[in-house]
Amino acid sequence: MSNQPITLTFDIKESPLLLRDAIKQYGISKKALTSIKYEGGTILVNGEEKTVRHILTVGDKVTIIFPNEKKSEGLIAEKGEFSILFEDDHLLIFTKEAGLSTIPSREHPNGTVANFVAGYFEENGLSSTVHIVTRLDKDTSGVICVAKHRHAHHLLSEMQKAGTISxxxxxxxxxxxxxxxxxxxxxxxxxxxxxxxxxxxxxxxxxxxxxxxxxxxxxxxxxxxxxxxxxxxxxxxxxxxxxxxxxxxxxxxxxxxxxxxxxxxxxxxxRELKLKHPFSGEALMIKSPFPSDMENIIPSTATK
The missing domain is CATH 3.30.2350.10 (Pseudouridine synthase)
Incomplete structure (x- = not known):
């Protein structure tokens, strides 16, 4: 796990093209662009800092350096156990046990998935907001996905709207x-x-x-x-x-x-989460083990 700033690099294949339009093509939200401008991020073209009004030409290399996020305000970081199924610098996917709420409420501010993820981030030196992508009811078990930074969350949210997360x-x-x-x-x-x-x-x-x-x-x-x-x-x-x-x-x-x-x-x-990784493009199929309380109900002769 890395706490280095999230960086996105891409080459320009058409021109003339405004830097602002190129950024939009790569799915960077207005909110992320605002944070880049005012919270310590940088936009580079061929290694030099440029504004979004810069005109690009074919072959230019654009690098977006996102600012480090602040920890979730008001979210109590707690140590908790969860079974990790997949993890990289952008995604954390794991199994949620039944009986565990996904996010805290005013009446129950701790003991939730979000609290435990915040504690995991803190323990591993990652300064980030907890971005829950796929929520589950308290008494539903199974695979749950968390984005480690705002841009990943935005891309995954757009994928959910488009129906490309199964x-x-x-x-x-x-x-x-x-x-x-x-x-x-x-x-x-x-x-x-x-x-x-x-x-x-x-x-x-x-x-x-x-x-x-x-x-x-x-x-x-x-x-x-x-x-x-x-x-x-x-x-x-x-x-x-x-x-x-x-x-x-x-x-x-x-x-x-x-x-x-x-x-x-x-x-x-x-049971299963299928998606295309928002950065690598890799097809991910993440499967959560069948829970014992349900398995014990189904006869051993049945096929699962």
Whole structure:
């Protein structure tokens, strides 16, 4: 892990071209550009500092040096354990355990993923804000992605908007699902009088989930189905609401009709994250190990 300033270098292949336009082409946000200008960053053309009004020609080498970020104000850095799946100077991807909130709240300012990441950054001498890219509900386990600096976060956010970050989940639901593969498209809104609960609403936001049955089995005489789910949108409680809406709530999800008989939390695990690395272009497929509390429910003869 390095605490050296983040640097982006690229060669100009067309001209004439304003430096401002070249910077925009490489996905640098206005916010990042402002921080470069006022917080200690530098823009170099062929090794010389230039303003964004400089006119570039073919063959020019542009170097953007981003300023070091300040630590997240008000975020308590804590030491915590998490299983790292991938890490470089731009990304930190790891497994979140069930029961751990992603970000702190006024009532619970510590003991969250963000607190532990801040502590990890501090321990390794990295001065940076904690940029959470993929959040998970408190009782959902699995792979979670953090950007180590503002520019990486911006690029990943744009990738999320474009739908080029793929997230696959696995869940165990009540009942036997008849179809082997299908999509659920149903808008989701916030339930009146609740800040937590969501429901299918014609006035809600568009949401789409793809469902694939992995296996069907009985546990103590009750039919259950192990499914793989792909999110095409990222609405709050999307999988939980969608599965409840078709009559197959997640086991352990008592908020949406699931029973606590077999597991004490919703049986939902963020299994796999696929994306193209925003800087190297490398195709990443990060898989989180299946959690023991869910694995223990599925018969050993079933294929996972």
């Amino acid at each position: 997230r696959d989940y696995e869940a165990i639901v009540h009942g036997f699902i008849k179809e082997d593969s299908f999509d659920i498209e149903a808008p989701i809104g916030r339930k009146d009088g609740s800040i937590i609960e969501r429901f299918i609403s014609p006035d809600g936001k568009y949401a789409k989930t793809s469902v694939q049955v992995l296996n069907r089995f009985h546990l103590h005489g009750e039919p259950l189905t192990h499914v793989r789910l792909k999110l095409h949108t990222g609405r709050t409680h999307q999988i939980r609401v969608h599965m409840m809406s078709i009559g197959h709530p997640l086991i352990g999800d008592d908020l949406y009709g699931g029973s606590l008989k077999f597991i004490s939390r919703q049986a939902l695990h963020a």
